[in-house]
Amino acid sequence: MNALLKLTIRDILDLYQQKKLSPLEYWDAVEKRVADYEPHVQALYLYDPESARAQAKASTERWMKGETLGVLDGIPVTIKELIATKGDPVPLGTAAVELKPAEADAPAAARLREDGAVIFAKTTCPDYGMLSSGLSSFHHLSRNPWDLSQNPGGSSAGAASAGAASFGPLHVGTDIGGSVRLPAGWTGLFGFKPSHGRIPVDPYFVGRCAGPMTRNVEDSAISMATLSRPDWRDGTSLPPNDFDWLDFDIDVKGLKIGLMLDAGIGLPAEDEVQAAVIAAAKKFEVAGAEIIPVGPVMTRGMLDGLDNFWRARFWGDIATMPEERKALILPYIFEWAKGGEFVSGVDAVKGFNQTIEMRKACGKLFTTVDAVLSPTNPIVSYPADWASPTNDPAKPFEHIGFTVPWNMSEQPAASINCGFSASGMPIGLQIVGPRYGDLLVLKLSKAFEVWDGGISQWPEPPKG
Template sequence: MTALHELGAAALTALYRSGQASPVEATQAVLDHIQRWEPQLQALYAHDPEVALQMARASEQRWRSGQPLSALDGVPCTIKENIATRGVPQPLGSAATELKPAPADAPPAARLREAGCVFLGKTTMPDWGMLSSGLSSFHPLTRNPWDLRLNPGGSSAGAGAAAAAGYGPLHIGTDIGGSIRLPAGWCGVVGFKPSLGRVPIHPPYAGRVAGPMTRSVEDAALMMASLARPDWRDAMSLPAQSIAWQRLELSMQGKRIGLMMDAGWGDAVQPEVAAAVQAAARVFEQAGAVVEPLAPISTRAMVDGLDGFWRMRSWLDYQALPPERQRLVLPYIRAWVEGGAGLTGPQVFHGYSQMGALRDAAVAACQPYDFVLSPVSPMPAFPAEQASPLNDPARPFEHIAFTLPYNMSEQPALSINCGYTAGGLPIGLQIAGRRHDDLGVLQAARWYEQQRGSQRPWPHPPGA
């Protein structure tokens, strides 16, 4: 029998319903597993086993009385630390942050609490979420469970590591340029960036979304059924819509699919990554899909403009800190934000306008296709101590050329494992869809999940 900590959400709730296992038993199994892994991974922040067990006991009573709150009642989960949970400070990955208890749950956390999920704790992130790395000035260095010498990616670093390591089935991250999909790709899990506004979030701003990070597409869809419920606090959210999130069947016969292997800028795709993604595309083609090459949809000018705008935004945040707290910011981040100090008003406005140019280019390029396939990143996981694959604050975005466009275009995009390097590291396939076709992307990913080759066993704690 599969260990309780290895089971997905649907399997757990089936056991709860039949009485073969309880939320308390499942939560304790996950907590025991975390205890074996966490000294090496350092994926969690504000981990409180007693709070988790209290929530599990309350769920157990609901199941016994036949009144579960949802299909996720009693299922263990983690929440990225920049998603507020009441009473827990949000360091935002930075030692420069003044720690104050959050007054209320942000919308994604509120939806999971309402669903009866068991909160295991928060997951780690780098300073201000502005790195694709587990490196932080506040949190210990988070590592990749597939190889502890390597980085899980970020900014949803702890969430990616926790999902791959089996810290329960459900994890939620945030994504403004690839922060769900990149760690999902490097950790071999499913990472879904929904359409902007599909999952209410607070505070909202351009490109920012929250989404599931799980071991299976089915669990990601289960999470979406709760996360996509409305919340008035997100003034950028989409209208409430009835979506059959569990209707994951889809035929590929006749589907038009674009295959993008050149992003137009950034690092070149490494041969092992290219081979795995092209092999995945052939799986779609053999099932009757029409797969066509897709030219690059973004340019160096677009990303340079956006980089300047984001640097200025972070520079203003940095300048607002007193000098003694400025010195606590990660040196890589300090070097990056200081690049915004000399920008003029026209330069910043031009940078902001490039976000719109990128949005329009991506939407237009994808419109002829049902789905677009590409690598998630050009390379597999990189050394744990680095802030990015290049580790160069002057060139911070070379690895996000495939993920960034879909944040600006507000399209749904998902990472799913499509193979391994010769050294056994996961390789992520990105599946993107038209704006607001969130269910379609999940359906395509579920179809591929069922067709892809056998997967390697999930990593286990050292010595286990």
């Protein structure tokens, strides 16, 4: 790997400041990496190296004059396809959508552009962002750089693939049930879902968040200063914050940290996953935290109710679509969504009400603990061409038991690598904090990263 691609955002900015590296020179390294690796991982949509070069050149001139726009000036970034960028179509991962240019940047894209980030591509996602997979009826099949036969997860599939393939330091995804954390876990990245409203989103939807996906904790923390600025388009947007996002100082001694190894529903955590998470918890215990085994917050009624609500909502979105366009939707997704045709209004409301039950269950748990550790993903891996870890449209959400409750409770949660399986695939540890405890999650994540050492060797493109 080109040595420049191993640099953190702090390293890059320091070199820019010292005029030992220019944004244009750094972009050249990223562009070569994309050329070498993208044919294999297929993570990108609307990749535009010429635009990136122009943006990097403009940033280089700003750095030379000492007139930078913000902390991410000159940093190459990708944005998930679902996050609108002005003038570009938003296909929502499906061949069924008519391609029309977006009228404006969505909040995350707007903030990055304001700060001078080099937005060089969008990243792939499955149809309507409704799968934890790199499978899509519109995009190429995105693959996991650690093993190209395996799935990167989703729905921020391309972001995960791009991050693990070292296509620059920062990739922004979205998360409604685990779509930042799940693929981060399966690709070894740090994925951060902040408190609901901390990073504004548009369009808004219950539980929907945006979040950074990076190779280390600090890169995500640096990006939060940019991404967390409020935006009027999101009515849940939190007030401006004056956090020092890089304040990682923490003494875990005396903290009560729950250890959740059973999601309560869905796929059980595999032995290798449980072992890695238990080993991670022991590091917190050695540092002085009190590790408390805790039970699940999810129930079958909660997950099935959410499934009914999501099916009904989605069927409402596509019911009037012309038949020829419906036929273009990924069959797995269409088969799942069609079940919404038979969900009554009353049952849809009952399903939505299960999000409130999740919130209550999570709130009750956090009256007894300061944070929670759990697996991010219950299983180690699954084939690249599967639509989900079960590959069964009748059971599409059996893998989100550890992640989805924290979307509905609006609590911050992150996934950080805590080891590898015997097959060489990354295993994710989820760290959950109380509502608005974003800094606590980052502090705990950084502490673990220091104790564990992080990932030093990232995947390389196949030779030949």
